[in-house]
Each structure stands twice: as structure tokens, then as C-alpha cells.
Amino acid sequence: MASADGIVGPKQMGGNEPQLSMAPCAAATSSTRPRSATKSLPRFDPGVMETYLDDMRDMRARVNELFRQHPELLPNVEEGLSKEEHRDLVRRALKVILQAGYSPLEMLARDPRKYFYLGECLSMVDLSLMVKSGVQYSLWGGSVLNLGSEAHRRRYFDDIAQFRLPGCFAMTELKHGSNVAALQTEAVLDVLSDEWVVHTPEEGAIKWWIGNAAEDGRAATVFARLKVPDPNGGSKLVDHGVHAFVVPLRDPNGNLLRGVEIRDCGYKVGLNGVDNGAIRFTHVRIPRVNLLDRFASVDKSGRYSSPLTSQARRFAATLGELTGGRVGLTAGSVGVLKGAVTIAVRYAALRQQFGPPDCPEVAILDYQSTQLRLMPLLATCYGLHFARGLLVDKYVDMKRTREPKLVEEVHALSAGLKAYTTGYTQSALSTCREACGGHGYAAVNRLGALRSDHDIFQTFEGDNTVLLQQVSAMLLKEYRQQFSGAPLTASYHYLRSALLGALPNNPLVTHDTEPRHLRDPAFLAKALEYRTARMLFTLSLRLRKHGPKLGSFHAWNKCLDHVLSLARAYVESVIYKTFLRAVAGCVDPECRRSLKAMSDLFALRLIEGDMMFRNDEYIAPAKAKAISRLVVALCSELRGQALNLVDAFAIPDHILRAPIGLGGNGGAGPQPDIYREYLAAAGFEV
Template sequence: MEHYLDDLRSLKLEVYELFRQHPDLLPPVLEALTKEQQRDLVRKCMHCILDAGYSPMFFFNTDFKKYFYLAELLSMIDLSTTVKLGVQYSLWGGSVMNLGTERHRKQYFEDIDKLRLPGCFAMTELRHGSNVAALQTEAVLDVATDEWVINTPDDGALKWWIGNAAEDGKMGTVFARLKVPAPDGSGAVDDHGVHAFIVPLRDMASHELLPGVDIRDCGYKVGLNGIDNGMLRFTNVRVARENLLDRFATVERGGKYSSPFTASKRFAATLGELTGGRVGLTTASVGVLKGALTIAVRYGAQRQQFGPPDGSEIAVLDYQSQQQKLMPMLATCYALHFTKNFLIEQYVEMKRTKDEELVADVHSLSAGLKAYTTGYTASALSICRECCGGHGYAAVNRFGALRSDHDIFQTFEGDNTVLLQQVAAMLLKRYKEQFSGAPISATYNYLRQWAADTLPPNPLVSHETDMRHLRDPAFLVRSLRYRTARLLHTAALRLRKHTRRLGSFHAWNKCLPHLLALSRAHIESVMLDCFLEGVNKCVDAECRKALKAMADLFALQRIQSDIIFRNDDYVAPEKQKAIQRLIEILCSELRSVAVPLVDAFSIPDHILRAPIGLASGQSDPYSAYLQSMGYAASA
């Protein structure tokens, strides 16, 4: 299973061996470090990766699969290092490479790659985060000097939470409103909306702040204190006209603005080039989920608790309550593994072809999967902690640190609620196009089945309880697609009705819970498709059997838990009961192979570092646990 899941296993072995050789770079799990100490440790990790010969910037430009895989590998080492790497190479480096032209790439690539030019990505403002179009920072062209003048007009426009800014960043990609003198000579200024500019922040030699640049430390956070988040204020900061990242829009000397796109398309194209950050967060979040499940499943398999009268205690993983918490999460983790692989493949293809349909597809899928994965992992971390009882609360077993560091994944690179709305908007657009005869991209093919899938269900099928039927991929796929199509159709009807009375904004707000449910349903349908494809490609019989059981459990739990199937008589009461019984059977079946299934994630003990979940401690996990707490083993 390990070899089937991981076609970049050699890279994993190399990276994890690197940190075996440098144990001093692994964050201590008991000692409380200051934010300054954590930041210093992250810097050392970054340089260690570069000194070992890896080129994250090269990966991000030519070998995306390795770049995103590196993010997943680092997630269980230290999430601050994962995020620092993402800020430097995906956000700062990626914005220069993707929003700039060849001139910018030649000028900056090597220095960014070698970390000679640490930088930041200054988009978020104190008053505006997700609403990028409303950012207030200004870049006004001074025609006389041929320079942009960057200003922060008020406190609401302070750049906020900017990673790499408080201590390290020498330059930044600053998002600001591009303003040029009106061509009619009236003295008025034309606002062309938000664009990206390269702005020097510190002197390259002395590291002192440059004139007009004010940077303050955002201080301690709930987690990720290895990241130097800062506040930026600009007061008449002057940069060359050529510092505009001008792939999608140019400004000539004299102030003539031109773009091959309309304003809305240019803005969408700019943000579309930043989807790599969401892909990276998705892969890192999956890595955290794999680690948490490894700890919880291994612990549950050996922790003895209670048992029959006059009998031995049994493992807590033998209790149905524990199985029905952990086994569906394990199934979902495998589903997310195959789906993030699909997302990466689509991303690579998008970068290769620049196909507009695929660009829209990847934008939507990356938004939805980032939101779903990070939200699911955040909840799973708490459940895994609970499944490990009081020992899960010990700092040395890492759940606390993982929860704190991962929690912000639900907010940055797009707030999850906002991202799910983008998915809903795309689905509604595709739905409208479908019924006006427009083509539809591959990810949304199942919506073509709307007419067939949403007919009143066949009563015989609604009452069918045979296990072969319930585990039939055709039934499972059709069920999840039915749910998405049903929610999409009813959302479209509700929006149409409320828009006539309330207007589009208030109608959307009124339907918001419905729209979020639609987006999650869509993502789960895509996940099942990817999971079943992973099942079909597996040639090892034993592995294939386990994968099929997890795919069935993943789908059946969604059908069992969503009332829409009962309300629509898609699943009759007796069928619902049969599904519940089958879920219990599958959880029990998977319990017998749960430890090998988490072992297949292949996270070595020196990376996992949770004494109750170590592979080497399965016969006696408490020995390592006691040693980690400083207790000598008894004679």
C-alpha cells in the first residue's frame, strides 16, 4: 500500500533522512520556545533544505508535483517551516514569476531561490482580507519622475499578517490600487483597480528599513510562531515604473495604461495565478491528517480498557464507538489523498496548456478542496485527541501543537466560507450554461445527468437493501451526484425567487447555508470519483479490497448522515437502517487492517515524534512516553 500511495517515495526518504541527521532542527515538543527562537529554528530548516541541494523555486516553476509533495512532507516536521517555504516560494516567488514578465523572472529568480532575497506577499489589509478588490493601498504614477508612489491612506489600509515581513523580508509583492493621470489632461486620476508591485522594504546590505517603510511585528499568535508576521505602512515610497508586475497590464512612460483583458477578467487572471498556494495548503493539511490518524489509530490498537466480566481488557479500537469515530476519518483521509493527487495533476496540466476551461476548473476545485480539507482536518485533530484520552492532551503527543499551528489554514489563502461560495458560484454558472447549450468541463460532467438523476427515484431502488447493491459503485456515485444536483437545482430556484424581491446580494446572503452545503456536496462527489479511480488502478488484491471498503464507507456515511436522501425518498427507512448496519460492518472490517493502513503513510518515528503513536513502541508505548517525560524506566 505504501508503494501504491507514494510514487515519490525516494524524495520522502531523502527529506526525512536529512532531518534524522539534523535532529536539532526538529522543534522540541516539551520546551516552550519564544517566537524569536522558533523563527530562528525555521530559518535554519530553510537553509538546511537549500544546503542539501533542493531548489523549491525550481520545483515550483518546473516540477510542481515535487514542490507540493515537499509541503506535505514538511507538515509533520514543523508547520511553520511549511508555511515559511510557501510564503517565500509560492507567494513571493510565485507572484513575481507568474504575475511578472520574463524581465522580472531573469532579474529575481536565482536570488529568491537561494534565499538571498527573502520576500513577502503583501495583500491582506487590516480592514480588507478576502475582498481583494476593495484594498485601499495606493500606487500613483508620478509622470515627471516615472515612478510609482506607494501610500497607505489610513489605518484600515495597513498591510496586516504579512508573513516574512516582521524580520526577514527585503522586498515584497504589494497589492495596491494602480492610479495614473487621466489622459484628458484634466488633472484627474484614473483608478484601474488592484495590481501587484515589487516594493523594496529593507536595505540589501544593512537590512535597515528603507525611507517611508514602517514595519511592526504582529506578535504572538495562537500558533505558527515561527513565522514573522508583520504590519506594513507605506508613506510616499517610490519605486520604478518597471516594478509593476505587468504580465496582465502595462503602463507606458507618460501613464498610458493598457491590458488585453477587461478589468474583471484581468483581476480574475491575476488571482487565478495564485491558486498554487491553495494547492500547497491542501497537501500540507492532508499530511497533518495522516499524522494525526497514525497516532490515534496506533494508540487505540494497543490501549487496553475494560472488557467482559472475568476476562481480559480489550483494545479501545475494538469498541464500536471508537471504530465509528476513526474508521470513517481514515477512509476520508484516503479519499483526500487521491483527490489532492487529482488536483495536482489538473494544476500541472493547467500550467502546461493555459486552457481557459481548465483554469476555471482548477480555480474552483482548489478553492473547494482547500476549504474542505482544512476544515475537515481541523475537526479531525480534535476527535483524534479525544480518542487518545488524557494522553492525547499531553504536549509531547503533539495534538495541541498541531491543532494550534493548523487552525489558521482555515482562514489564510482564502477564508473557507468565502472559498466555498466561489465553488457554489461556479456550479451555478455551469448549471446555467448547461441548459443554454454551452459546453461543460470534465470535472462537472455529472451535471449533464441532471435530467436522469433527479427523476423521482424508483421505489424498488429506494427500498433495496441487498449488500451488493449498497456497495455497488454505480449506486454510491449516483447518490452523491444526485445530492449535488438536487442542491444545485433548488439553490438556483431559490436565488431566482429571492433576487426578484431582495436583489442579488441579499438573495445570495439569504441562501448562503444552502450554497455552502452545495459546495461541500460537490467536493465530496469529486472525492468519491477520485477514490474509486484509485481503487480501480490498484492491482494488489489485498490493498484493493481495503481501498474499496474505505471508499464504500466514505460514501455510505455521507448518504446515512444527510437528511436530503430521506426527505426526497431517495433512501427509504429500511434502506437507511441497512446502510447503518453496513457502516458498522465496514468499520469492524477496517479495524482489522487499520494499523497497516496508517503504517502505509510511512511517517518515520523521528518525524512523528508522538510517544503514544510510534511504530517502534506498539508493544509498549508507555516506555517511550515515560522517557519523553523524563521518567527513568523501572528495573
């Protein structure tokens, strides 16, 4: 049978089973060094890699030190906190951050890079704290800043910044989440009183899962259908679609205001430190000036005006200003991934299991199966770190320039990277838990709590399935614009142009099995580009085929799996190209070698796992086998530097808080006694 670590040892397999192929016992001088007879990457200084990865590490060190000084603010998963206790802990932690001189809203307004960086720092402290901060500053504060006027900013900024005015982002309803355009809550202008009347017309329109609502929220940005009297004197109201309004919820003493009903959403799978609530409005009156009017305004007579000519453009502009939430979730998810991979790699490097006959046990990270589990996660974690940096930089440029093309690019990139990163991290959390065997199941080692808390990242700020469709829709739009009115042969040329020297049936490419070629960035980048171009081309053909007969909606639905695969392929290509730039920019040769190996592994693993390359005869069978062998070899090489690579994330033990993931020194000397700490966590005297 398998052990608690999921490893089947030679003595358990039966006498006739093959033994593990390991180097002689004499070569195994350290449990943290690989025992297989493969070449290793040159050692590097984790501090040098950390410096290259993180140009704001001083800020992270200060934040980490803040929680070293306040250990009482770090949630202990074994204490079984009630949701009320956890919420109080998060509230106190947020106030300590403010008292320490950090102003998330100031960062968001003036230096978004610092804002997103702070979110990543908080992700391994407590995801509830990160999300609570995001609700207050990115969603509530950000909506006021980005959708309102200068008057709104002057009125609300300081109170939101100092948490004197806790607020909510009331978009999602019981029956509508991602389909924001179909929200039912309404805001009807009463011309005589110069007020909006905000109302929940039916139970399905109750605002649901609203962060900060159950306990703290005193006001909310409420997304509602803006309705005004018909200027032509008709009896029906004119519906101008969904707009944002500031609606007070509670008085300074915490009492609900007239017409506002709030219920606690109760316990959730995770993030119970966030006070999610449900809100029903019954003819709540607010001043006309509480409309956040950057993209549309209504005067005292009820006349509606907007600089944007269509309801669709106004709606798109409104949602476009909210992309910061997706950027923040991407950063936080990367932070969680770093923590989980750190725990799993450190544990796997120290946990002893079986070994050659009459020899000491070996670390489970020396098993090929564990390397194939964890090394691709580590490589992808680095790739997503660099991609997150690209997204943040583009977001900052977009806010500075307001250039329309960049706005569109950031919208698509934030949608794609948020969906891909959060989906990948959630899967990786399960892989890390399994790689740590039974000890990964212990609550004290945090992998279970991280998995539960992070799960919802795949849903809020846009369900991942919906966001990936937005990416493919953008690609199809650009594709059709490029070939509008052109014959089909022109789009065939587009596909061919994406291949250049890597065309299918080119024997020099299709059959080349040399590692020099397989690790050539030109080959890897072109292969991933080919995959994206091929999928885009065939999706366009399928939609063109099914559209006339089924209609656009049903044609899209018939091709939906293709749509999602295209989006993922595009995002993976972007990640790899960003990874390559990071490799080229690293001046330290030892660090660069490890980065290059991880970028190769990232791309080769994708190519290995996609049957399209073989079906298209892009890769011959012998080449496919060579790629699989090379993936195994790269995982083995990276195993030798795995501890240094996770040490470069520089997550201190008091933030990681997982006994099996205690920090070491890259295998260069004595390692921490994880079992001693683990026993102490369980209550044994040691």
C-alpha cells in the same frame, strides 16, 4: 464516570447495564486484533500499499533522513520556544534544505508536483517551516514568476531561490482580506520622476499578517490600486484597480528603508515560527518597472494598456495565477491529517481498557464507538490523498497548456478542495485528540500543537466560507449557461438526467437493503450526484424567487447556507469519484479490498448523515437503517487493517514525534512500548 480515554466501562455503568459484546477470552490472543465476532479484510503488505500511494517516496525518505541527521532542527513543543527562537529554528531548517540540494522555487517553476510533495513532507516536520517555505517560494517567488515579465524573472529568480532575497506577499490589509478588489493601498504614478508612489492612505489599509515581514523580508509583492493621471487632462486620477508591485523593504543589513514602517504581529494561536508583520507605507517611491506587468503595463507617459479588455478580467487573471497557494495548503493539510490519524489509530490499537468479566482488558479500538470515530477519518484521509493527487495533476496540466476551460476548473477545484480539506482536517484533529483521551492532551504527543498550527489553514489563501461560495457560483454559472433561455421544464430534465436508474420512488432502488447493492459504486456515485444536482436545482429556484424582490446580493445571503452545502456536496462527489478510480487502478487484490471498503465507508457515511435522501424518499426507512448497520460493519472490518493502513503512510517516528503514536508492524508481532517512551519524554528514568 468516564475514563481518561472517554470510554465508559461495564464496571462503571452500574450492575444492571449491558456488558460489551466481545468474543471469548481465548480468542483474544493479541491486544491489537479485533475481538468482536465480525469478518476481517484480508491482510496486505503496508509496503505494497505505500508503493501504490506514493510514487515519489524516495524523495520523502531523503527529506526524512535529512531531519534524522539534524534533530536539533525539529521543534520540541515542551521546550516552550519563544517566537524569536522558533523563527530562528525555522530559518536554519530552510537553509539546511537548500544546502541539501533542494530548490523549492526551481521545483515550482519546472516540476510543481515535486514542490507540492515537498510541502506535504514538511507538514509533519514543522508546519511553521512549511508555511515559511510557502511564503518565500509559492507566494513571494510565485507572484514574481507568474505576474511579472521575463525581465522580472531574470532579475529576482536566483536570489529568491537561494533565500538571499527573503520576501513577502503583501495582500491582506487590516480591514480587507478576502475582498481583494476593495484593497486601499495605492500606487500612484509620478510621470515626472518615472516612479510609483506607494502609500497607505489610512490605518485600515495597513498590510497585516504578512509572512516574512517582521524579521526577514527585504522586499514584497505589494497589492495596491494602480492610479495614473487622466490621459484626457482631468484633475482626478484614473483608478485601474488592484495590481501587484515589487516594493523593497529593507537594505542588505536589515535596516528598514525610508517610508517603510513594520511592526511584529506578535504571538499567534500557532505557527509562531513564521514572522508575521504589519507594514505601513508612507509615500515610498519605486521605479515604474517594478509593476509586475504580465497582465497590464504603463509607459513613461502614464498610458495604461492591457491585453485583457476589462478590469474584472484582469483582476480574475491575476488571482487565477495564485491558485498554487491553495494547492500547497491542500497538500500540507493532507499531510497533517495523515499524521494525526496515524497517532490516534496506533494509540487506540494499543491502549487497553476494560473488557468482558474475568477477561483481560481490550484495546479501545475494539470499541464500536472508537471505530465509528476513527475509521471514517482514516477512509476520508485516503480519499483526500487521492483527491489531492487529482488537483496537483490538473494544476500541472493547466500550467502546461493554459487552456481556459482547465484554468476555470482548477480555480474551482482548488478553492473547493482547499476549503473542504482544511476544514475536515481541523475537525479531525479534535476528534483524534479526544479519541486519545487524556494522553492526547499532552503537548508531547503533538495533537494540540498540530491543531493550533493548522487552524489558520482555514483562513489564509482564501477564507473557506468565501472559497466554497466560489465553487457554488461556478456550478450555478454552468447550470444557467446550459439552460439559458430554456423553459423551466428543461432544468427539471437536468435534475432527472442526474438520476438515471436511481429516481426517488423507484422501489428497486429506494427499498433495496442488500449489501451488494449498498456497496455498488454505481449506486453510491449516483446518490452523491443526485444530491449535488438536487441542491443545485433548488438553489437556482430559490435565487430566482428571491432575486427580483431582494436583489442579487441579499438573495444570495438569504440562501448562503444552501450555497455552502451545495459546494461541500459537489466536492464530496468529486472525492468519491477520484477514490473509485484509485480503487480500480490498484492491482494488488488485498490492498484493493481495503481501498474498496474505505471508499464504500466514505460514501455511505455521507449518505447516512444527509436527511435529504430520506426527505426526498430517495431512501426508504428500512434502507437507511441498513446503511447504518453497514457503516458499523465496515468500521469493524477496517479495524483489522487499521494499523497497516496508517503504516502505509510511512511517517517515521522521528518525524511523527508522538510517544503514543510510535510505529509498529501492523499487529503482526511485538508492538512498541508506548508507555516507556512516554515516561522517558516526561523525564522518568526507564
